[in-house]
Amino acid sequence: MIYKPFQDISLSRLGMGNMRLPVEGGRDGAPIDRTRAQEIIDYAMFHGVNYYDSAYVYHNGESEKFLGEALKKYPRDSYYLATKFLLSANPDYKAVFEEQLQRLQTDHIDFYLIHAIFDNNCQAYLDSGCIGYFLEQKRAGRIRYLGFSSHASPRTLAKMADHHQWDFAQLQLNYFDWQYGTTAAEYKILEERNIPIMVMEPVRGGRLAQLSSEAEAILRKAHPDWSMASWALRWVKRLPQVQVILSGMSAPGQIKDNVSTFAEPEGLSDADTKILMRAAEAFKKQVSVPCTACRYCCDGCPAQINIPAFLSVYNSYKTDGAWALNQMGGVDSAGRPADCVNCGACTEHCPQSINVPEIMGELAGLSQ
Ligand code: SF4
Ligand code: SF4
16 A cells, blocks of 8 residues: 655555445445445455545445444554534534544544535535534544535635635546546645645546446557556546545455555556546547436435436446336336426536436436
8 A cells, every 4th residue: 555644644545435335235225234344444454544534424324333333443543534524414513523423433533524515505614613613623632634525616615725724625536527527627726725635536436437338448458457447546646636545445346456556656657648538538428427426416306216326327328228228127216207396406416517307307208
């Protein structure tokens, strides 16, 4: 494992994300498969990963509880815990923080984040008083480093970044969003303020782990033994402002691949980056919906539609043809695309600004 200094400590470049832990039977919303998840944590600890990221709401609160149990057998100073406060889940920040300490079975959180800044919630966070309270907790030694995670526009990100001297920030950062979204501008904002970046979604919620056949052929020709995920991670490693690269690992094979990618310090070379961007261009032609399966849209859906699962079917349909619509029947979801009432609550919470109701309408028509 490779490491990078951060203030007075040293962090592994690879961080373990705990939003997509393996679940029983592989069904959406099922309880965490604790045996398999523990194997992943043990593999990570054994191979030197020392940064473990969770949040109050991951796996409906079970992620923090699982992590507290899974790491209990290791000395507390052998790993760093990161977790987050989400105002919309529970605005009582004092109670949430105490509950998180209990869930994680610890007396301090190493990296604490204001969770998921969007354009439409930034001011509410700033007005809530939570940041002042968490700064107090930092002075009391119950938080070591304070930061925030953002899905906001560059303008809102700059506003948040200028609030005070943050220790770090967390950004969705991958080669696809860099090339086709606003990520490069967001990176620059944090770089100019010298705020270290923890990277989330380096493989875009797994979407960049499997590209189109044309894009994969370009990359395999250059490095037959590299996985698609490893190309994505190597590219992020290039960026000097990046501190930890989180990967939400849900299977032992993924963590083995990731650990080997982080055995060497070099990021992607300039020549390989050019090849990757060629592949990205080929892939973009076939990607219809850039959903990362973050599920921020799901809780507010009155029709209880498993939105990311249907969007995944939609992408398969666009890439592979009409036969992929057969997967619709197998989607585990209380609501179906035809149940969509076009309320727009999903799009409002979507970091990728996906027009979900329009796609639900199209899927409803196609499945008739
Ligand atoms: S627009 Fe449709 S999919 Fe989106 S939240 Fe409303 S009902 Fe659910
Ligand atoms: S539609 Fe948007 S909010 Fe919903 S899972 Fe996909 S990326 Fe996340």
